[in-house]
Amino acid sequence: MADATAVAAAASSRDPATGLAAVASLRALLESLEELQVRNARDQGWSWQQIADGLSVSRQAVHKKYRRHVS
Amino acid sequence: MFERFTDPARRVVVLAQEEARDRGDDRIGSEHLLLAVCRAVDTRAATLLAARGVTLRLVEDDLRTSEVSDRDALASVGIDLDEVRDRVEEAFGPGALDNTRAANTRRRRRRGHIPFDRGAKNVLELALREAIRRGDRTLGTEHVLLGLLHRETGRAATVLHARGLALHDLRAALDDGPPGAASG
Numbered sequence: 001m002a003d004a005t006a007v008a009a010a011a012s013s014r015d016p017a018t019g020l021a022a023v024a025s026l027r028a029l030l031e032s033l034e035e036l037q038v039r040n041a042r043d044q045g046w047s048w049q050q051i052a053d054g055l056s057v058s059r060q061a062v063h064k065k066y067r068r069h070v071s
Numbered sequence: 072m073f074e075r076f077t078d079p080a081r082r083v084v085v086l087a088q089e090e091a092r093d094r095g096d097d098r099i100g101s102e103h104l105l106l107a108v109c110r111a112v113d114t115r116a117a118t119l120l121a122a123r124g125v126t127l128r129l130v131e132d133d134l135r136t137s138e139v140s141d142r143d144a145l146a147s148v149g150i151d152l153d154e155v156r157d158r159v160e161e162a163f164g165p166g167a168l169d170n171t172r173a174a175n176t177r178r179r180r181r182r183g184h185i186p187f188d189r190g191a192k193n194v195l196e197l198a199l200r201e202a203i204r205r206g207d208r209t210l211g212t213e214h215v216l217l218g219l220l221h222r223e224t225g226r227a228a229t230v231l232h233a234r235g236l237a238l239h240d241l242r243a244a245l246d247d248g249p250p251g252a253a254s255g
Contacts, residue, residue: 025145029145
């Protein structure tokens with residue numbers, strides 16, 4: 001984790017490249033986790049409304065994003 | 072814009088497209104053009120680079136070092152990606168995090184045409200300007216190399232400058248070449 005320490009130091013030096021890369025990686029991680037959890041909830045019989053409530057978004061938003069890829 | 076390109080310069084453009092595709096990138100950047108120039112051995116640009124100790128291998132290493140991995144980027148905000156992956160896999164099975172549609176869309180191999188990004192377009196425009204400036208009728212790999220050395224074109228210039236190459240030196244090196252040397 002020597003690299004991570006170096007990057008953490010860079011982050012505290014306000015290097016935009018590092019800060020923006022962290023946000024981009026977080027967004028990618030978020031998308032993967034959301035997809036996994038939505039699929040899992042549907043597999044367990046949750047309604048789109050219940051999933052929307054869990055994510056604090058509208059039913060339309062979650063349905064539109066996942067209906068084609070998650071049954 | 073490509074009508075004045077020499078055959079080797081055209082080959083560099085094609086190789087840059089292949090570089091971008093092989094790396095799963097959705098734009099051709101100046102770094103792909105630089106890798107392509109290094110790959111196009113026996114061209115004037117590759118010869119100039121080799122004479123200054125810049126090889127394909129070195130450029131690949133330099134680019135890798137300047138890339139921030141997801142793991143490092145997340146570590147900078149205190150998130151341990153390996154830990155997240157382990158926990159997700161405990162719940163959802165091996166590869167669960169990396170096999171989502173979201174993860175695969177991100178590194179999908181592109182088919183067909185890959186567009187140039189702003190920096191790469193700048194490289195080619197600057198290459199054309201360098202050719203005109205020198206009174207050359209065609210645009211060769213050496214002009215592409217000069218374009219890559221302009222600071223505002225992106226990652227290639229950063230790598231080349233760090234390796235000690237400067238625009239004025241390369242311009243001078245071309246001036247010292249035999250007069251009327253074929254562009255290539």
